Amino acid sequence: MTRLRMMIDQNLASLDEELNRLYPRKIKAVSVFDLEPDFHDYTKDEDLVRVGKKERYILFTSDDRSMKKRKFPPCTHGGIIKMPGMPSKPEVLARLKKLIESGPHYLKQIRGHFTYLTNESATIYKEHNEVVTVRF
Amino acid sequence: MYPNREILQRRREAGVQSRPSSRRQVNRPSPLPTQYGQVMFVIINNPASVSFGRSPVIDAAVAGQLEAGAGEGFGALADKLCERHPAISTNERVLGGMPHLKGLRISVPHILAHLHHLGSVDAIVAEFKQRVSAEQVKQALAYAHDFMEMACDPSEDDD
Numbered sequence: 001m002t003r004l005r006m007m008i009d010q011n012l013a014s015l016d017e018e019l020n021r022l023y024p025r026k027i028k029a030v031s032v033f034d035l036e037p038d039f040h041d042y043t044k045d046e047d048l049v050r051v052g053k054k055e056r057y058i059l060f061t062s063d064d065r066s067m068k069k070r071k072f073p074p075c076t077h078g079g080i081i082k083m084p085g086m087p088s089k090p091e092v093l094a095r096l097k098k099l100i101e102s103g104p105h106y107l108k109q110i111r112g113h114f115t116y117l118t119n120e121s122a123t124i125y126k127e128h129n130e131v132v133t134v135r136f
Numbered sequence: 137m138y139p140n141r142e143i144l145q146r147r148r149e150a151g152v153q154s155r156p157s158s159r160r161q162v163n164r165p166s167p168l169p170t171q172y173g174q175v176m177f178v179i180i181n182n183p184a185s186v187s188f189g190r191s192p193v194i195d196a197a198v199a200g201q202l203e204a205g206a207g208e209g210f211g212a213l214a215d216k217l218c219e220r221h222p223a224i225s226t227n228e229r230v231l232g233g234m235p236h237l238k239g240l241r242i243s244v245p246h247i248l249a250h251l252h253h254l255g256s257v258d259a260i261v262a263e264f265k266q267r268v269s270a271e272q273v274k275q276a277l278a279y280a281h282d283f284m285e286m287a288c289d290p291s292e293d294d295d
Contacts, residue, residue: 010241013250013263032241033267043241044229062246066232086249089263 002104003028004111006081007052009061015092022093026100030057045071052078058110062086069114074127081115095119098136106134210287217282223275235279237272244283247276 006029008016016029032042040047045066052059058079061067067082083092095117100107102122109132114125124132211226214235218224225238234243242264250260257273 010267011243011246014265041239043239044227045232046229048241063231063241063243065234065243066230086246088253 002026002107004107005055005057005078006030006060007032007048007055007057007078009048009059009063011062012060012092013089015060015089018089018093019096023100029060049077049080052080054078056111062092069125072114074113074125077112079111079113079115081110081117083117085118091119098122099134102134102136106132213283213286217279217286220282221275221279223272224279235283237268237276240268242268244276244280247273248280251277 003025004027006016006019006027008019008029008031010032014031016031016034019027019029032048035042035051040051042048042051045063048059049072051057053076056078058081059067059077060081060083062083062085064082064084064086067080069080072080083095087095099117099122106122106124109124109126113127116123116125119136121136122134124134126132211233214226214233218226218235223238224235224244226233226235230236231241231243234245236243237247247260250263251257251273254260254263257270257277260273261268261270
């Protein structure tokens with residue numbers, strides 16, 4: 001079974017608790033709020049991506065401005081899922097549900113890659129300009 | 137439309153010809169500039185000559201941005217407003233420079249989006265499990281208000 005380790009960005013509030021409750025066997029979610037600050041306070045984009053790679057967490061964020069695949073190309077991080085449009089919590093959960101229901105074949109491909117998650121599809125950008133689109 | 141394409145489009149409308157490449161010498165007459173094109177032509181070539189806020193074509197917000205230099209006007213305003221609202225800060229390395237709650241990765245637009253979805257300050261505080269205070273949320277709203285007001289009416293500074 002594919003179990004996604006996800007790191008929920010602060011701008012998505014308390015989504016980690018909701019995900020752990022809804023998908024206990026499919027998702028292990030931690031919040032960026034819960035990262036222990038050391039010499040980083042984990043508010044900077046690069047620090048967050050670095051800790052995601054180190055701990056093998058997929059960063060789940062609605063930050064559309066700084067998390068760009070040109071800045072963080074595929075395979076240089078643990079994986080980034082970005083949701084454009086600042087959706088509401090029910091909408092975020094609906095999008096994730098569709099992604100999870102698309103099956104383990106696609107879920108495996110999210111790790112280390114850059115994914116745009118919308119209501120209609122998930123677009124996974126991989127290395128060597130390979131793009132996988134999952135239509136819901 | 138991509139920003140570069142937009143600039144090219146404006147220059148094209150203003151009748152400014154791009155430099156012909158060495159391989160393909162283009163020598164065609166410039167198209168007749170429209171009213172919008174004429175205004176953009178003046179702004180692109182001499183921004184200081186335009187009296188912003190009075191043009192029927194360019195609104196004050198865009199004019200203020202152009203006056204301070206492409207893309208720098210709103211950034212400078214965002215930084216300046218942080219002095220008035222100490223709970224808000226800007227940092228190039230946090231959320232790409234977007235104004236955010238100090239010490240957190242929650243931008244002012246995120247607060248506005250949460251307010252839109254949840255409907256009240258208390259609901260936002262509850263949603264964040266008390267990791268964000270009501271005072272921080274209110275400061276973000278006040279910041280957004282001031283930003284809009286000053287971006288749309290740059291003449292306020294003169295008072």
